Amino acid sequence: MSAAPSLEQIASCVAGYDPNALPVAQAQEFIARLVPRVEAVESVAIRSALGRVLARDVVSPIDVPAHDNSAMDGFALRGADLAADGPTTLVVAGTGLAGAQFEGPVPPGHCVRIMTGAVMPAGLDTVVPQEFATLDGDRVTIPAGVVRPGDNRRLKGEDLARGEAALAAGRRLTPADLGLLASLGRAEVPVWRRLRVAFFSTGDELRSIGEPLDAGCVYDSNRYTIWGMLQRLGVDVIDMGVVRDEPAALEAAFRAAAANADAVITSGGVSVGEADHTKRIMKQLGDVLFWKIAMRPGRPLAIGRIADGTKEAILFGLPGNPVAVMVTFYAFVRDALLQMMGAAPQPLPMLRAASTTALRKKPGRTEYQRGIVTRGADGGWQVAITGSQGSGILRSMSVANGLVVLHHAQGDVAAGEFVDVIPFDGLV
Template sequence: MTLSCFELGERMLTVEEAREAVLALAEGPLPAEAVALAAAHGRVLAEAVVSPIDVPQRTNAAMDGIALAWPQAAPAEGFLRVAEIHAGHAAALTLGPGECAGITTGAPLPAGADSVIMREQLAEEEGADGRRRVRVERPERVRRGQNVRRAGEDIPRGSLALAAGTRLGAAELGLLASLGCAEAAVRRRPRVALFSTGDEVTAPGDELPEAGIFDANRFSLMALAAEQGAEVIDLGILPDSRVAIGEALARAAEEADLVITSGGVSVGDADHTRAALAEQGELGFWKIAIRPGRPLACGRLGPRGTPFLGLPGNPVAAMVTFLQFAAPLLARLQGREPTAAPRLVAVAEHELGSRTGRVDYLRGVYRSDAEGRLRVAGTGAQGSGILSSMAQANCLIEITAERAAVAAGEAVTIHPLFRFP
């Protein structure tokens, strides 16, 4: 049974319950569109791709040398070189016993050949009859069928090349190109409208008031949304005004597939986002047994029922909750399996503090030791406003709700974070 965020009330939810409720906001994947291959990087396939050809299309040479039918014993006088075959040209001949043809990498094997001997293993000389002959050095090292790429050995004609829901990276785009695909049917990018709230929030580049803070959340969240394949609609910073927030939510609901705010979703007197959401749509609000990020609003906006997530205002909490809840929702909108973040197991290098009854996501740095084991250490202070802890980290350390702490030397689950090399 799928959980609905409108049926959960005010009880404390587990991370898994909250994630399932967020995913229920997506009624299905977005529509498909045809996109040129050159513009398809990062997009998600809407349809499975079945190979229209064999890859490789013809049996061909894996290196430069000679093509021949390898006999039980190499002739003492060598093989008669009767032709030259180059990549991109058909091999319009049939080799007889004792004959060979010079061949370049990628060139099709001629009829009658089953092996390729690399150039470095050959000695060529002119025979008494004036014809070129090639002797194979160290013939005992030759294996019939060597250095040959068989037609269809990569992808046979009619086989599944890429499944629907595959996100297209460099390798996938190259694979589609090798099939002759000029375009791909992909899901439309989710449009994510995003804004920050709060009278204290100031845009970078503006003069910082005495009681102000620069708007870090919007830039972190826009980058995270882009990493997840979304098209971002930047709505800037809104003041602590229920009217202004309500008007922005109404506009965003018409343009976007998902609306995300940061700040204004707790129970403070100036937290107007929840009230504005209740006026513009349906509000499902919950407390999640998670640190950082306990207050989080979920709902739908406007006549289209556009999904809405109100993330916490603290920078680290906003990023952690985006990764745990918004990222799976964006995956589902694109037709990808909304699995949890990739997980690895590492050994804690020092004690990691926590508290039972909630899942803790600490910021950490993992590495591989001399024996190949993963080890992880925290980045230091773990407050939800310490954004430098996210900049230093290459993973989140997950400490489950039943653990009060993790001792040095104990195993712990980590979630690797995307980082540019």
């Protein structure tokens, strides 16, 4: 196996690389080139597979459905028996139930009462829904034009044919996927092992919940938002608490994190002007770069590798401001962790919404503003900014239901102009 490229080698491959004014897109490209994928594969029961990433394609061992069957409760018939210019009357030869196939012959001019999912009797190719038919004794009358030959019949293998790929490797399994796997008779599936992510906050001013707040101190909120965002990704989480800005404590925390996790996330200690213990220990234990991203909020970012002996982990050093932590996580860390998990690319969805007010924006950086998306009078999406956009105002992220993305080259936005919005549903 070839050695992983150095950070310097990766930087040389990124056009326009400037660590002091790095555009968001270039930072994302760099990180995508940096992060490795987990290698170990394990087999898990499908009830334990929700959110896990498939390591191999799942190929259907059967046709789904296994037989032609009815898509409706009604009457199965030959399409050729339908009259073209008037009602059709047929004799009911019997009943076909789901799991109890009608086995007898069905002569021309006859039909079979059938239930949804029941196997189509031999020779019959059409189902008329029962609400369109009139039953009188053993005869049923069907008005002209309510069905065409072939209607309401599910074909054998229509959903999946034997030997066809049902789910592709790299897919994060959803509830619908679990049902699909069950429909194929699969009890277990091969998945990449869970990614292990350690995280901690740095700063002497931080206190954990339950501790008294001394003058100038604040409760550590970042660990809880990071914990929640990691839970949504389905990784194994290692919460290492608050680490004081003291060299020995920081070194011990970084070494323990690198020894036990695939990725390490820190919040605080990477901004210009902060105590430099955190940055110094990061560089001491690995190959780490300190970027100034052309974005707001979230300008400072540390990225690289740290190690404890031979065990190495990817490092994401996020800023300390609460909103900046969340924005940088979704701008950079989320996709990187998904890539490490073996997942196929899953870009964050964006919708277009009309800004209810004018927005000031200078070209040359990407801005993420907290917004509230609603339906306008015309039924289209509109978005209003939550108010002050300071990176320490965590309540604005709680009030908002989306992030307005003002792209790198974009300038001022006029009221009524459309902007891109990342909806929060399912994210935060």
